[in-house]
Protein backbone atom coordinates (compact mmCIF):
# COMPACT_ATOMS: atom_id res chain seq x y z
CA UNK A 667 0.00 0.00 0.00
CA UNK A 668 1.43 3.39 -0.96
CA UNK A 669 1.67 6.42 1.29
CA UNK A 670 -1.23 7.95 -0.62
CA UNK A 671 -3.43 4.96 0.24
CA UNK A 672 -2.53 5.27 3.90
CA UNK A 673 -3.58 8.88 3.82
CA UNK A 674 -6.88 7.93 2.23
CA UNK A 675 -7.53 5.33 4.91
CA UNK A 676 -6.72 7.89 7.57
CA UNK A 677 -9.03 10.43 5.98
CA UNK A 678 -11.87 7.92 5.97
CA UNK A 679 -11.30 6.78 9.53
CA UNK A 680 -10.60 10.13 11.15
CA UNK A 681 -12.30 13.23 9.90
CA UNK A 682 -9.42 15.14 11.52
CA UNK A 683 -6.05 13.97 12.80
CA UNK A 684 -6.20 12.88 16.45
CA UNK A 685 -3.53 15.43 17.42
CA UNK A 686 -5.97 18.20 16.50
CA UNK A 687 -8.29 17.29 19.33
CA UNK A 688 -8.53 20.11 21.80
CA UNK A 689 -6.81 18.63 24.85
CA UNK A 690 -4.97 15.74 23.22
CA UNK A 691 -6.82 13.20 25.38
CA UNK A 692 -9.99 12.71 23.38
CA UNK A 693 -8.46 10.06 21.17
CA UNK A 694 -6.40 7.39 22.86
CA UNK A 695 -5.27 3.97 21.68
CA UNK A 696 -8.29 1.68 21.92
CA UNK A 697 -10.82 4.50 21.47
CA UNK A 698 -13.33 4.12 18.68
CA UNK A 699 -12.58 6.14 15.54
CA UNK A 700 -14.71 9.31 15.68
CA UNK A 701 -17.04 8.39 12.78
CA UNK A 702 -17.86 5.05 14.41
CA UNK A 703 -18.35 6.73 17.76
CA UNK A 704 -20.65 9.25 16.11
CA UNK A 705 -22.81 6.58 14.45
CA UNK A 706 -23.14 4.68 17.71
CA UNK A 707 -24.08 7.93 19.42
CA UNK A 708 -26.82 8.73 16.92
CA UNK A 709 -28.12 5.15 16.94
CA UNK A 710 -28.43 4.88 20.70
CA UNK A 711 -29.94 8.35 21.02
CA UNK A 712 -32.57 7.65 18.39
CA UNK A 713 -33.44 4.34 20.09
CA UNK A 714 -33.54 6.06 23.49
CA UNK A 715 -35.85 8.78 22.28
CA UNK A 716 -38.04 6.17 20.63
CA UNK A 717 -38.21 4.42 24.00
CA UNK A 718 -39.06 7.70 25.73
CA UNK A 719 -41.88 8.44 23.28
CA UNK A 720 -43.29 4.99 23.98
CA UNK A 721 -42.91 5.24 27.78
CA UNK A 722 -44.88 8.48 27.85
CA UNK A 723 -47.32 7.00 25.32
CA UNK A 724 -47.97 4.09 27.69
CA UNK A 725 -48.39 6.45 30.63
CA UNK A 726 -50.74 8.66 28.66
CA UNK A 727 -52.99 5.71 27.86
CA UNK A 728 -53.66 5.40 31.60
CA UNK A 729 -53.15 8.90 33.01
CA UNK A 730 -54.69 11.34 30.57
CA UNK A 731 -56.68 13.56 32.90
CA UNK A 732 -55.99 16.44 35.23
CA UNK A 733 -52.64 17.98 36.08
CA UNK A 734 -50.74 14.70 35.78
CA UNK A 735 -52.31 14.06 32.36
CA UNK A 736 -51.19 17.49 31.16
CA UNK A 737 -47.74 16.99 32.58
CA UNK A 738 -47.28 13.65 30.81
CA UNK A 739 -48.65 15.14 27.56
CA UNK A 740 -46.11 17.98 27.83
CA UNK A 741 -43.21 15.57 28.29
CA UNK A 742 -44.51 13.30 25.51
CA UNK A 743 -44.59 16.23 23.08
CA UNK A 744 -40.97 17.10 23.86
CA UNK A 745 -39.94 13.45 23.39
CA UNK A 746 -41.65 13.47 19.99
CA UNK A 747 -39.44 16.37 18.93
CA UNK A 748 -36.32 14.58 20.24
CA UNK A 749 -37.27 11.42 18.38
CA UNK A 750 -38.02 13.21 15.10
CA UNK A 751 -34.74 15.10 15.34
CA UNK A 752 -32.70 11.90 15.76
CA UNK A 753 -34.60 10.26 12.90
CA UNK A 754 -33.49 13.12 10.68
CA UNK A 755 -29.92 12.87 11.97
CA UNK A 756 -29.80 9.13 11.25
CA UNK A 757 -30.92 9.83 7.69
CA UNK A 758 -28.47 12.66 7.22
CA UNK A 759 -25.50 10.63 8.49
CA UNK A 760 -26.67 7.40 6.81
CA UNK A 761 -26.67 5.52 10.11
CA UNK A 762 -28.95 2.52 10.46
CA UNK A 763 -31.38 2.50 13.37
CA UNK A 764 -31.10 -0.05 16.15
CA UNK A 765 -31.96 -3.56 14.98
CA UNK A 766 -33.99 -3.89 18.16
CA UNK A 767 -36.33 -0.99 17.31
CA UNK A 768 -39.44 -3.24 17.51
CA UNK A 769 -38.31 -4.36 20.95
CA UNK A 770 -37.73 -0.78 22.24
CA UNK A 771 -41.16 0.05 20.86
CA UNK A 772 -42.84 -2.66 22.95
CA UNK A 773 -40.76 -2.53 26.11
CA UNK A 774 -41.01 1.28 26.28
CA UNK A 775 -44.78 1.20 26.09
CA UNK A 776 -45.00 -1.69 28.57
CA UNK A 777 -42.85 0.14 31.10
CA UNK A 778 -44.87 3.34 30.75
CA UNK A 779 -48.19 1.57 30.92
CA UNK A 780 -47.26 -0.65 33.88
CA UNK A 781 -45.80 2.24 35.89
CA UNK A 782 -48.92 4.35 35.29
CA UNK A 783 -51.21 1.49 36.30
CA UNK A 784 -49.45 1.49 39.67
CA UNK A 785 -50.47 5.13 40.10
CA UNK A 786 -49.34 8.66 39.28
CA UNK A 787 -46.48 8.53 41.81
CA UNK A 788 -45.12 5.35 40.23
CA UNK A 789 -45.37 6.90 36.76
CA UNK A 790 -43.36 9.86 38.08
CA UNK A 791 -40.85 7.50 39.73
CA UNK A 792 -40.36 5.82 36.35
CA UNK A 793 -39.76 9.24 34.78
CA UNK A 794 -37.20 10.15 37.45
CA UNK A 795 -35.25 6.90 36.96
CA UNK A 796 -35.24 6.99 33.16
CA UNK A 797 -34.49 10.69 32.85
CA UNK A 798 -31.67 10.52 35.37
CA UNK A 799 -29.96 7.83 33.31
CA UNK A 800 -30.54 9.77 30.07
CA UNK A 801 -29.23 12.97 31.66
CA UNK A 802 -25.98 11.20 32.59
CA UNK A 803 -25.82 9.51 29.18
CA UNK A 804 -26.14 12.84 27.37
CA UNK A 805 -23.60 14.43 29.74
CA UNK A 806 -21.12 11.72 28.76
CA UNK A 807 -21.74 12.32 25.05
CA UNK A 808 -21.47 16.09 25.48
CA UNK A 809 -18.10 15.69 27.14
CA UNK A 810 -16.82 13.90 24.05
CA UNK A 811 -18.51 16.29 21.59
CA UNK A 812 -16.98 19.30 23.34
CA UNK A 813 -13.51 17.82 22.97
CA UNK A 814 -14.07 16.55 19.43
CA UNK A 815 -15.32 19.97 18.31
CA UNK A 816 -16.53 18.85 14.90
CA UNK A 817 -20.23 18.53 15.50
CA UNK A 818 -21.29 21.89 16.86
CA UNK A 819 -24.87 21.46 15.70
CA UNK A 820 -25.23 18.05 17.34
CA UNK A 821 -23.63 19.45 20.49
CA UNK A 822 -26.25 22.22 20.63
CA UNK A 823 -29.06 19.74 19.98
CA UNK A 824 -27.98 17.34 22.72
CA UNK A 825 -27.43 20.22 25.16
CA UNK A 826 -30.98 21.36 24.51
CA UNK A 827 -32.43 17.88 24.89
CA UNK A 828 -30.41 17.19 28.02
CA UNK A 829 -31.90 20.30 29.63
CA UNK A 830 -35.38 19.01 28.82
CA UNK A 831 -34.64 15.53 30.20
CA UNK A 832 -33.40 17.14 33.41
CA UNK A 833 -36.60 19.18 33.48
CA UNK A 834 -38.64 15.95 33.15
CA UNK A 835 -36.75 14.41 36.08
CA UNK A 836 -37.36 17.53 38.18
CA UNK A 837 -41.05 17.52 37.26
CA UNK A 838 -41.26 13.90 38.37
CA UNK A 839 -39.64 14.75 41.70
CA UNK A 840 -41.92 17.76 42.13
CA UNK A 841 -44.94 15.47 41.55
CA UNK A 842 -44.31 13.03 44.38
CA UNK A 843 -42.19 10.42 42.62
CA UNK A 844 -40.48 9.68 45.92
CA UNK A 845 -43.82 8.75 47.53
CA UNK A 846 -44.25 5.84 45.10
CA UNK A 847 -44.31 2.38 46.68
CA UNK A 848 -40.88 0.70 46.71
CA UNK A 849 -39.28 3.87 45.30
CA UNK A 850 -35.62 2.91 45.94
CA UNK A 851 -36.08 -0.57 44.50
CA UNK A 852 -37.96 0.74 41.44
CA UNK A 853 -35.16 3.26 40.85
CA UNK A 854 -32.52 0.55 40.93
CA UNK A 855 -34.45 -1.76 38.62
CA UNK A 856 -35.50 0.85 36.04
CA UNK A 857 -32.09 2.54 35.99
CA UNK A 858 -30.45 -0.86 35.50
CA UNK A 859 -32.78 -1.60 32.60
CA UNK A 860 -32.14 1.79 31.01
CA UNK A 861 -28.34 1.45 31.29
CA UNK A 862 -28.51 -2.03 29.83
CA UNK A 863 -30.67 -0.77 26.95
CA UNK A 864 -28.15 1.99 26.23
CA UNK A 865 -25.25 -0.45 26.01
CA UNK A 866 -27.17 -2.73 23.68
CA UNK A 867 -28.60 -0.02 21.43
CA UNK A 868 -25.13 1.45 20.82
CA UNK A 869 -24.06 -1.81 19.24
CA UNK A 870 -27.18 -3.45 17.86
Ligand SMILES: [Fe+2]
Pocket residue numbers: 715718744745748827831
Ligand atom coordinates in the same frame (compact mmCIF):
# COMPACT_ATOMS: atom_id res chain seq x y z
FE1 LIG B 1 -35.90 12.85 25.17
Ligand SMILES: [Fe+2]
Pocket residue numbers: 718741745797830831834
Ligand atom coordinates in the same frame (compact mmCIF):
# COMPACT_ATOMS: atom_id res chain seq x y z
FE1 LIG C 1 -37.29 13.06 28.62
